[in-house]
Amino acid sequence: MNADIAVQEKLLEVDGLSATFRSNSVRALRDVSFRIDAGEVVALVGESGSGKSTTGLAIMGLLERGEASLSGSIRLVRKSGERAELVGLAENRMRSVRGNDVAMIFQEPMSSLDPIYSVGDQIAEAIAAHQDLPRARVEDEALRLLTIMAIPDPAKCFVSYPHQLSGGMRQRVMIAMALSCRPRLLVADEPTTALDVTIQAQIIDQLGILQRDAGMAVLFVTHDLGLAADLADRVLVMYAGQIVEAGPADQVFSRPTMPYTAGLMRSRPRIGAGRAAGGQIQPIPGGVPDLARLPTGCTFHPRCAHAVTGRCDVTLPALEPADGGRAVRCLRWREITP
Amino acid sequence: MRGVGKSWRRGPLGSPRFLVGLGMIGAVCLLSALADSLARFDPTRSGVFPLSPPDATHWLGTDELGRDIVSRVLYGGRPSLLIGIGAAALSTLIGVPIGLVAGYVGGRLDRLTMQLVNLLISVPGLILALIITAMIGPSLTNLVLVLGFVTWPRVARLVRGQALAIRETVFVEAARAAGGGAAWIVRMHILPNTLAIIATQFSLTVAYSIFTSASLSFLGVGIPPPTPDWGGMVRSGLNYLALNPTMALAPSVAVAITVLGFFFLGSTRK
Numbered sequence: 001m002n003a004d005i006a007v008q009e010k011l012l013e014v015d016g017l018s019a020t021f022r023s024n025s026v027r028a029l030r031d032v033s034f035r036i037d038a039g040e041v042v043a044l045v046g047e048s049g050s051g052k053s054t055t056g057l058a059i060m061g062l063l064e065r066g067e068a069s070l071s072g073s074i075r076l077v078r079k080s081g082e083r084a085e086l087v088g089l090a091e092n093r094m095r096s097v098r099g100n101d102v103a104m105i106f107q108e109p110m111s112s113l114d115p116i117y118s119v120g121d122q123i124a125e126a127i128a129a130h131q132d133l134p135r136a137r138v139e140d141e142a143l144r145l146l147t148i149m150a151i152p153d154p155a156k157c158f159v160s161y162p163h164q165l166s167g168g169m170r171q172r173v174m175i176a177m178a179l180s181c182r183p184r185l186l187v188a189d190e191p192t193t194a195l196d197v198t199i200q201a202q203i204i205d206q207l208g209i210l211q212r213d214a215g216m217a218v219l220f221v222t223h224d225l226g227l228a229a230d231l232a233d234r235v236l237v238m239y240a241g242q243i244v245e246a247g248p249a250d251q252v253f254s255r256p257t258m259p260y261t262a263g264l265m266r267s268r269p270r271i272g273a274g275r276a277a278g279g280q281i282q283p284i285p286g287g288v289p290d291l292a293r294l295p296t297g298c299t300f301h302p303r304c305a306h307a308v309t310g311r312c313d314v315t316l317p318a319l320e321p322a323d324g325g326r327a328v329r330c331l332r333w334r335e336i337t338p
Numbered sequence: 339m340r341g342v343g344k345s346w347r348r349g350p351l352g353s354p355r356f357l358v359g360l361g362m363i364g365a366v367c368l369l370s371a372l373a374d375s376l377a378r379f380d381p382t383r384s385g386v387f388p389l390s391p392p393d394a395t396h397w398l399g400t401d402e403l404g405r406d407i408v409s410r411v412l413y414g415g416r417p418s419l420l421i422g423i424g425a426a427a428l429s430t431l432i433g434v435p436i437g438l439v440a441g442y443v444g445g446r447l448d449r450l451t452m453q454l455v456n457l458l459i460s461v462p463g464l465i466l467a468l469i470i471t472a473m474i475g476p477s478l479t480n481l482v483l484v485l486g487f488v489t490w491p492r493v494a495r496l497v498r499g500q501a502l503a504i505r506e507t508v509f510v511e512a513a514r515a516a517g518g519g520a521a522w523i524v525r526m527h528i529l530p531n532t533l534a535i536i537a538t539q540f541s542l543t544v545a546y547s548i549f550t551s552a553s554l555s556f557l558g559v560g561i562p563p564p565t566p567d568w569g570g571m572v573r574s575g576l577n578y579l580a581l582n583p584t585m586a587l588a589p590s591v592a593v594a595i596t597v598l599g600f601f602f603l604g605s606t607r608k
Contacts, residue, residue: 060515062514062515092519095518095519096517098514098515098516098517099515099516099518100517103515104512104515106508106511106512108508111507111508111509112508112509112511113509114526114527114530114531115509115531116530116531117530126516129516129517129518130517174512177512177516181516
């Protein structure tokens with residue numbers, strides 16, 4: 001999508017990130033490394049419990065210190081040009097990063113607005129929190145953002161309360177709020193999962209337009225492979241707290257290398273690929289492993305058709321470079337790639 | 339759409355219980371405020387006809403010192419209302435910040451605070467109030483202080499529970515993601531979302547404080563005589579129940595109406 005951007009400016013670099021929840025010692029993230037360049041859309045896909053939301057929260061510094069311990073590093077190039085290490089950053093400095101350099105939108109638009117304030121108040125509040133503007137200018141800016149989000153009758157929306165708006169409208173409002181401080185990175189945690197497909201398509205389109213116009217990078221957390229393929233430049237596939245495949249979206253989806261990615265692609269319903277065409281849904285056998293009792297060796301081997309006893313259940317594969325600018329975490333990828 | 343919404347989603351003003359409560363409190367406040375012009379006798383001046391039954395001059399009769407009971411009930415509302423509202427205000431001022439901080443910060447601070455709160459709640463309020471009042475001496479100010487001290491733990495526990503629930507909502511997480519600090523989130527999101535429950539508890543605390551202050555007066559550690567107050571009047575009236583029952587009954591009814599009124603206000607579902 002952004003192949004025309006000549007200079008690849010590094011924006012976020014996650015290196016060896018691990019997260020352990022204190023209450024049950026579950027390692028939700030294990031050695032997660034990736035980078036996001038300025039203006040790039042990166043999709044983070046995986047099943048529920050694979051650690052994709054945890055990754056988003058870790059970048060935002062929203063995993064509470066008492067709740068989870070982080071190791072590794074998350075380096076962000078801030079608007080000022082300063083490179084900040086976000087792991088272990090003091091809360092008051094992290095606060096100036098949040099909302100300013102990185103913003104986040106959440107999965108549940110129905111509950112992400114405070115029910116007691118009008119929409120306008122909440123957007124104005126978000127603007128005023130990061131920009132020193134006179135009151136009238138703040139309102140103009142809020143109305144401008146609502147207009148950008150293609151909200152019909154922005155003036156009416158401005159004075160509405162959250163319960164008077166539909167889910168799609170609320171998510172647009174949330175996006176408007178997130179965009180109010182012109183972040184360089186937007187973490188979108190399944191922003192359209194709770195919405196109708198038609199609304200979903202509209203919002204994704206708008207998000208794409210805004211992203212290109214503003215040159216904003218997006219980390220798009222989703223379990224919808226179609227959306228990921230549609231929107232993302234690059235894809236990161238997560239399984240059991242690890243990245244198992246990473247690479248350009250077209251490469252990963254057209255010729256998946258890791259058996260898990262291939263399995264995800266086969267378990268996706270498609271129109272026009274009915275039983276007659278031999279293209280029915282093939283689910284991946286088994287379930288996501290318990291993070292507290294991970295299998296030895298490759299975490300995917302109990303569900304993998306290509307697993308070899310004595311190899312896959314013994315050695316934990318590293319994320320190694322593969323063809324087409326990808327990285328894959330599989331011992332046998334050379335043998336099994338057609 | 340709006341019409342349908344209105345029929346099931348009434349504000350408190352649409353509830354008959356709330357209106358009845360408001361009417362009762364309004365009447366009590368008005369009568370107490372206008373006691374100077376409504377009362378036909380000085381509530382503290384003794385008369386020559388003690389314990390006379392109700393007649394045209396003294397509508398509810400006179401007490402053991404010949405003082406007009408109607409006048410004393412009218413004036414007696416003032417300390418009761420002052421104590422009730424003062425104690426509730428004090429208990430809100432102490433309980434709300436403690437509850438908000440404990441609920442939002444959580445962890446060890448929360449556990450420690452709640453241990454203290456539960457300890458205080460486990461002692462019956464009247465006994466605690468009785469002991470403290472006996473120690474520091476009865477006066478209007480002391481009663482407000484004592485009752486405020488006895489009632490704040492309930493406010494704190496209630497607010498803490500609500501703060502805990504609101505802290506976990508997505509809009510609070512979104513506020514944090516937007517760079518909001520703890521103090522700002524508590525002020526802008528947690529406190530406003532607990533106001534309904536605080537208002538309810540305020541009303542119930544007023545009712546409880548008036549009732550308890552009347553009980554304290556009845557037990558002999560209330561407002562010192564000769565100032566008329568309802569609890570003290572019930573206590574002295576009890577000795578003359580056979581001679582002039584209105585002496586104890588009239589202030590009892592006044593306490594009942596006031597407490598019930600605040601209870602109605604507070605227990606209306608908002």
